Amino acid sequence: MSAPVVVAGASLGGLRAAEQLRAAGWDGPVTVIGEEPYMPYNRPPLSKEVLAGKASFDSLAFRPRAAVADVEWRLGTRVVRADLDRRTVGLADGTTLPYAGLVVATGMRPRRLPCPGPAAGRHTVRTLDDARALREALTGPGVRVVVVGAGFIGCEVAATAVTLGAAEVTVVDPLPLPMTGPLGDLLAQALRDRHEQRGVRFALGTGVTAFHGDDRVTGVELSDGTVLPADVVVESVGSVANTEWLDGNGLDLTDGVLTDEHLRVGGRPDVVAVGDIARFPNARYDGVPRRVEHWSIPTDTAKHAARVLAAHLNGTEPGLDPFAPLPTFWSDQHDFRLQSFGAPALGKDDVRVLEGDPDGDVLAGYHADGRLVGVVALGGAAAAAAAARHRAALLKQPALTA
Amino acid sequence: MKVVVDMNKCQDHGQCVFAAPDVFSFDDAGHLAYVPDPDEALRDEVEEAADVCPLQAIRIED
Numbered sequence: 001m002s003a004p005v006v007v008a009g010a011s012l013g014g015l016r017a018a019e020q021l022r023a024a025g026w027d028g029p030v031t032v033i034g035e036e037p038y039m040p041y042n043r044p045p046l047s048k049e050v051l052a053g054k055a056s057f058d059s060l061a062f063r064p065r066a067a068v069a070d071v072e073w074r075l076g077t078r079v080v081r082a083d084l085d086r087r088t089v090g091l092a093d094g095t096t097l098p099y100a101g102l103v104v105a106t107g108m109r110p111r112r113l114p115c116p117g118p119a120a121g122r123h124t125v126r127t128l129d130d131a132r133a134l135r136e137a138l139t140g141p142g143v144r145v146v147v148v149g150a151g152f153i154g155c156e157v158a159a160t161a162v163t164l165g166a167a168e169v170t171v172v173d174p175l176p177l178p179m180t181g182p183l184g185d186l187l188a189q190a191l192r193d194r195h196e197q198r199g200v201r202f203a204l205g206t207g208v209t210a211f212h213g214d215d216r217v218t219g220v221e222l223s224d225g226t227v228l229p230a231d232v233v234v235e236s237v238g239s240v241a242n243t244e245w246l247d248g249n250g251l252d253l254t255d256g257v258l259t260d261e262h263l264r265v266g267g268r269p270d271v272v273a274v275g276d277i278a279r280f281p282n283a284r285y286d287g288v289p290r291r292v293e294h295w296s297i298p299t300d301t302a303k304h305a306a307r308v309l310a311a312h313l314n315g316t317e318p319g320l321d322p323f324a325p326l327p328t329f330w331s332d333q334h335d336f337r338l339q340s341f342g343a344p345a346l347g348k349d350d351v352r353v354l355e356g357d358p359d360g361d362v363l364a365g366y367h368a369d370g371r372l373v374g375v376v377a378l379g380g381a382a383a384a385a386a387a388a389r390h391r392a393a394l395l396k397q398p399a400l401t402a
Numbered sequence: 403m404k405v406v407v408d409m410n411k412c413q414d415h416g417q418c419v420f421a422a423p424d425v426f427s428f429d430d431a432g433h434l435a436y437v438p439d440p441d442e443a444l445r446d447e448v449e450e451a452a453d454v455c456p457l458q459a460i461r462i463e464d
């Protein structure tokens with residue numbers, strides 16, 4: 001039997017890679033290896049519906065396509081090393097697997113704060129098990145919650161904690177506004193106001209220096225010396241790429257796995273990367289390689305990478321243009337939604353209100369060199385629909401040459 | 403082919419509308435409407451729509 005395509009990582013990206021390999025005409029064996037003991041599941045509800053108790057853990061599982069029924073799933077183990085010259089990967093259980101093609105889909109893990117103090121009572125939200133543990137902690141009576149990190153996950157968790165009836169919810173971040181990195185100041189300010197009106201407090205422009213408590217956290221010490229009392233701490237301070245298993249192969253692993261414009265790794269036609277671990281140049285923008293942690297990215301990258309890999313393995317031409325996805329993200333917080341199309345982060349210096357106003361439903365346009373490069377809506381369904389009306393124009397745009 | 407959207411799950415994200423505009427659309431009230439028995443020729447589009455639905459609310463039956 002011929003060697004399989006090994007998909008390292010059994011999250012959304014790994015599942016889509018397997019499905020898309022079949023769709024792209026790879027009929028050979030496929031082995032997917034995943035560290036978690038679960039079949040691939042949908043992560044965004046972990047910080048929202050699942051945490052709030054509105055969706056069951058079971059409802060998160062993806063329904064794999066029929067075409068992947070013969071795929072071998074090795075769950076509860078991980079890939080710990082790879083020898084790309086020999087085309088083998090080694091698993092945590094000691095097995096060595098030869099491969100015909102390799103899909104790097106090991107994703108990210110939450111970054112942890114290096115501060116001194118007890119570990120118990122500190123949570124992250126990346127996996128099902130994380131969300132289960134956090135839900136249990138949040139549903140205690142009168143809990144005081146400190147969320148460290150005012151990004152997507154931090155803001156979503158803070159909103160959910162308020163809904164669950166937490167006594168106090170404080171979000172800490174060294175930056176002056178929440179989500180200012182992806183949104184810029186105008187919408188970040190509007191976001192902050194909305195959170196405050198709904199009971200979330202902020203401690204901004206300050207870092208965390210220590211955790212207080214003996215066997216479990218009782219407080220969070222900030223850089224200015226203030227101590228916030230806390231029963232539950234959530235660390236949402238970014239993520240770290242799971243690339244250690246690729247060490248020693250001469251790859252650029254500085255932030256995820258560097259790929260070419262077809263998601264190939266290290267100039268090798270038999271190795272591709274998918275999902276938020278892939279640092280790829282987007283031909284739609286300036287061609288600077290970036291990792292993208294949006295929900296749509298695993299599916300988009302898997303489709304492109306699988307075609308490239310299947311064509312190589314089948315000895316055909318993929319005939320594809322360089323990978324150029326239109327970034328899309330959304331975030332549900334309290335009773336409002338953020339909806340984005342394009343690359344607002346590239347146009348943060350020239351933000352204009354296109355519709356509405358920041359106190360109500362608002363649509364902001366982000367410009368680079370006077371041209372619209374992204375839109376973000378904040379508010380209800382009407383605002384999101386307004387953003388969607390700009391999508392076609394953003395999609396049509398020629399590449400931005402920086 | 404047969405398409406079913408779990409309207410209890412759907413949160414009107416509209417990703418399906420972008421992926422398969424021949425099958426999914428929004429009505430005047432901003433709620434999702436769709437063709438339950440689209441032509442087989444639209445299978446690729448519909449599969450794409452099912453893939454990109456953030457709530458995984460779209461099921462292709464048969």
Ligand code: SF4
Nearest residue numbers: 412413415416418455
């Ligand atoms: S993508 Fe999913 S959630 Fe969004 S409108 Fe379509 S079916 Fe509903």
